[in-house]
Amino acid sequence: MEYTIQTYGLCKKYGGCSVVQNVSMHVPKGQIYGLLGRNGAGKTTIMKILLGLVKKDSGSVTLFNQVMADYQSGIYARIGSTIESPGFYSNLTAVENLSVFSRLRGKVDRNKIRNALGVVGLPYQDKKMFSKYSLGMKQRLAIANAIINDPELLILDEPTNGLDPIGIAEMRTLIRRLSHECGKTILISSHQLSEMEQMVDWIGIIHEGRMLEECSYQQLEENRQHSYIRLVVKEPEQVYEYLKKNLSIENIKRPEASVIEIYDLKYGTLELNSRLFTAGFAVAEISKCQNSLEDYFKKLTGGAGIA
Amino acid sequence: MHNAVCSEIIKFRRNKMAWMGTLIIVTIPLFMIWNRLVVDPQREYMEWLMSVLMLNTLILPIVNGFVITSSMQREYQDRTIRNVLTTPVSREKFLTAKLVVWFLWYLISFCLSEVIVTAGCYVLFPIEFTTGNMRYALSLLTQNNFFSFIVGIPIFLICVKQQTLFYPSMLATLGSAVLQAAGLQVSEELILEACVCPWTAVSISGIVGFDTHYYWVCFVSILLCGLVSFMGVIISFKNQDQ
Numbered sequence: 001m002e003y004t005i006q007t008y009g010l011c012k013k014y015g016g017c018s019v020v021q022n023v024s025m026h027v028p029k030g031q032i033y034g035l036l037g038r039n040g041a042g043k044t045t046i047m048k049i050l051l052g053l054v055k056k057d058s059g060s061v062t063l064f065n066q067v068m069a070d071y072q073s074g075i076y077a078r079i080g081s082t083i084e085s086p087g088f089y090s091n092l093t094a095v096e097n098l099s100v101f102s103r104l105r106g107k108v109d110r111n112k113i114r115n116a117l118g119v120v121g122l123p124y125q126d127k128k129m130f131s132k133y134s135l136g137m138k139q140r141l142a143i144a145n146a147i148i149n150d151p152e153l154l155i156l157d158e159p160t161n162g163l164d165p166i167g168i169a170e171m172r173t174l175i176r177r178l179s180h181e182c183g184k185t186i187l188i189s190s191h192q193l194s195e196m197e198q199m200v201d202w203i204g205i206i207h208e209g210r211m212l213e214e215c216s217y218q219q220l221e222e223n224r225q226h227s228y229i230r231l232v233v234k235e236p237e238q239v240y241e242y243l244k245k246n247l248s249i250e251n252i253k254r255p256e257a258s259v260i261e262i263y264d265l266k267y268g269t270l271e272l273n274s275r276l277f278t279a280g281f282a283v284a285e286i287s288k289c290q291n292s293l294e295d296y297f298k299k300l301t302g303g304a305g306i307a
Numbered sequence: 308m309h310n311a312v313c314s315e316i317i318k319f320r321r322n323k324m325a326w327m328g329t330l331i332i333v334t335i336p337l338f339m340i341w342n343r344l345v346v347d348p349q350r351e352y353m354e355w356l357m358s359v360l361m362l363n364t365l366i367l368p369i370v371n372g373f374v375i376t377s378s379m380q381r382e383y384q385d386r387t388i389r390n391v392l393t394t395p396v397s398r399e400k401f402l403t404a405k406l407v408v409w410f411l412w413y414l415i416s417f418c419l420s421e422v423i424v425t426a427g428c429y430v431l432f433p434i435e436f437t438t439g440n441m442r443y444a445l446s447l448l449t450q451n452n453f454f455s456f457i458v459g460i461p462i463f464l465i466c467v468k469q470q471t472l473f474y475p476s477m478l479a480t481l482g483s484a485v486l487q488a489a490g491l492q493v494s495e496e497l498i499l500e501a502c503v504c505p506w507t508a509v510s511i512s513g514i515v516g517f518d519t520h521y522y523w524v525c526f527v528s529i530l531l532c533g534l535v536s537f538m539g540v541i542i543s544f545k546n547q548d549q
Contacts, residue, residue, distance in 0.1 A: 051393050052395075053389055053548065055546075087387045089387055091322075091323070096321070100317050101391070104314045105310070
């Protein structure tokens, strides 16, 4: 498989605090790679290291099969990015802001500016200053700036922050389209699991600066599909004993007082319900459940949730 | 480099602080003309010229410091610096473009001011308005303004170091202006020490002749101050995480 981004043993400390610890990451070409982690997990720092905004302490970064030892403008010119909150000149309009950054890249192409604004749904003939923009509009402008030069790689740090639900859905469609139709490689970070589930092809789960898991989304789906039967009963102690002794079920958990979770699926819900009923136990609720991505995330991080 | 300069010009055109600065710089000679016409009609040519120089020495560094502070601090505060650096533009080019455009603004502003001084001389002192006198007046003002800009480069370094803050560079700007003005009052015993200090050297270089060694001490001191500061700006910025 060809990778657009590869990192090996990436480390970064701020003061005495390690924010990125030995992170190895592989972003396949033409795919959407989601970097998932809580706030402060190190997602933004990794992205900043990739973009040369932050110096790494150790490790290596390979972009487009070139090891990034020093500043290489040719490589960075192939990347579009938005990092943290959108950074634009508050006293300039959207077009003026995009003109400033286009001028830095070379020529100011009005058509490119018009197209980029059109893609993100911002008006071209708008005299409104950036300071008057809503957070959603600012976010859209940041995306416009990232895609204006038709880059091969997009690095988007929480691009849906501040967008309304329709805006989020539109952004999701746009990101998918950019990857699947235009063949762009996209590295996207988020702490919103539901967002990631609907968008990414590959996922990297990061927690406290460490990469806990990196796999394709398909693989992740298979990993987390641990079904179990959830029981809500009146006499949990007795039921627990009955299940163990009489039905020889081993893998049982009791997350709450009246709740029992059975991971050993030798009996289906119907049969289990029938046996418990016959044994004289009152079952308030019985259902077959599946681990959500959040459950899986918690399992990986040792209990820490995403938010 | 050309692209970075052009982009910086687009930003500078909308920089209110820069426009305000130009207005203040231009107002100094206008104020002095008004003062001679209305308040003190008896004031003589040399006295008037020295007053213009004195005001220039005090106001120009302040305006200059405020303009670079606003230009640089905004990049950090609005976080535009990340977008600029990922455009991608090398850090050296970004800083050099900033310096070039800052200098161009300064050049245009003090040239306008000198045009008004020349016009003022023509109107107020028709007898003294000779080629020799004007050459002296303009070379004095131009040299003073150029040197004042060079010793203002350390403010640029403070701007990079302070990032989103603004008061350290503001304080340094005021300090620099006071030192430059103090240079005009230095006693003969302390003149060598004052020549070594780049900020007082700006004023002293206008008083002492080209052929004296004091002038060259001033010149080297000012030049070194500018060069070392700009190198400091680049090193400091290169080592900065954004």
